[in-house]
Amino acid sequence: MASKIKLTFLGTSAQIPTAKRNHSGILLSYNSENILIDCGEGIQRQFRKARLNPCRVTRILITHWHGDHVFGLPGILSTLSFSDYSGELHIYGPKGTTEFVKDLLKLFNFQKNFRIIAKDVSGKFFEGSDFYLEAGRMKHGIPVNAYNFVVKDKLRIDKKKLMKSKISAGKHLADLSKGKDIIYQGKKYKAKDFTYLEKGKKISFVLDTLNNERIIPFVKSADVFVSESSFSSDNSKEAKEHLHLTSEQAGQIAKKAKVGKLILTHISQRYEKDLSVLLKDAKKNFKNVQLVNDLDVVEV
Numbered sequence: 001m002a003s004k005i006k007l008t009f010l011g012t013s014a015q016i017p018t019a020k021r022n023h024s025g026i027l028l029s030y031n032s033e034n035i036l037i038d039c040g041e042g043i044q045r046q047f048r049k050a051r052l053n054p055c056r057v058t059r060i061l062i063t064h065w066h067g068d069h070v071f072g073l074p075g076i077l078s079t080l081s082f083s084d085y086s087g088e089l090h091i092y093g094p095k096g097t098t099e100f101v102k103d104l105l106k107l108f109n110f111q112k113n114f115r116i117i118a119k120d121v122s123g124k125f126f127e128g129s130d131f132y133l134e135a136g137r138m139k140h141g142i143p144v145n146a147y148n149f150v151v152k153d154k155l156r157i158d159k160k161k162l163m164k165s166k167i168s169a170g171k172h173l174a175d176l177s178k179g180k181d182i183i184y185q186g187k188k189y190k191a192k193d194f195t196y197l198e199k200g201k202k203i204s205f206v207l208d209t210l211n212n213e214r215i216i217p218f219v220k221s222a223d224v225f226v227s228e229s230s231f232s233s234d235n236s237k238e239a240k241e242h243l244h245l246t247s248e249q250a251g252q253i254a255k256k257a258k259v260g261k262l263i264l265t266h267i268s269q270r271y272e273k274d275l276s277v278l279l280k281d282a283k284k285n286f287k288n289v290q291l292v293n294d295l296d297v298v299e300v
Helices: 043-049 073-082 097-107 159-164 172-177 215-219 233-241 247-257 276-283
Strands: 006-011 025-030 033-037 059-061 088-093 115-120 123-127 131-137 145-151 154-157 182-184 187-189 195-198 201-206 224-229 261-267 289-291 297-299
Touching (some): 006 043, 073 088, 088 097, 145 215, 154 172, 172 182, 215 247, 224 247, 247 276, 276 289
Parallel strands (some): 059 088, 088 115, 201 224, 224 261
Antiparallel strands (some): 123 131, 131 145, 182 187
C-alpha cells in the first residue's frame, strides 16, 4: 500500500495575518521527508501548536521573497540551531534565492552548526527513489515559483497470486518487482501475470501569481491542487492589479486541469467574516473544494 502524503497547513493568511490565520506555511510529510512550502512569520509557534518537530524538516521550498512568505525563515533557522538540528537543510526557491539566503545568514548572525544548502531552481530539481520535485515559473512582479511534489508510479507484486502459485519469498521477487520474468523451481513465470502498477500521486502548490497560461499545464491531473485565494470575483480588478488569483479563477483552473481536489489558502482578512463567498466562487466551476484553516491536516 502506498504511503500517505500529509499536508499540515501551518499558516493560511494572505499578506496580513489575523488572530485566526498565521502567515503562509505548509508542511508536506511523506515517509522520512518533511518539506516546508514557504516560511511565514510565526512559523515556529505554528509547529508547536501543531505538535510537530521543526527538526524533522528536510527541505524548504520558497515560492517567492515577499515578506509574508519568508519572514519566518531566520526564526526557524535559529530554532534549528538551538535545537541541535543534525540534518543537511536544503532551501530551494526562484531566481535570487541563493543570494538572499547568503545575505540573511550574514544579517542574522546565529550559531550555525548545521549545513544549509540554498539553490535557485526551475524545472525538475530533485529526484529521489520514489518521488521528485519540480518548479514552474509564475507571474507576480518578482521571480516566483509554483511547485509539484510527485510520487512516482510503482510496480507492485500481487501477493495473492504468489500464494496461489505457491511461489515463496526469495531473491527472485526482486526481479519480479522490476518487471522481469523469473524461473522458479524450473518453471518460468511472467512478471506481467504477478504485478500491477500502483499509480503515483501529484500535489501542486500555486501561491501568489497572476492568472497565466503556465498554470494549467503545470498542475494538470494533480490529485490535489493547493491554490492561493486572495480575492473573490467581486474584487477581480484588485486581484489583477496586485497580480493575484481569484477563487473563481482557481476553480476554473482546477476544472480545466482536471485535478482531483482544490484546496484554497492564502485567505485575505477581508473575507474572514464570510468565507462562503470564496467557496461559492470556486464551486461555480469545480465542486471538490476545501478552504483550509490554520492547523488543518489533509491526507492524500
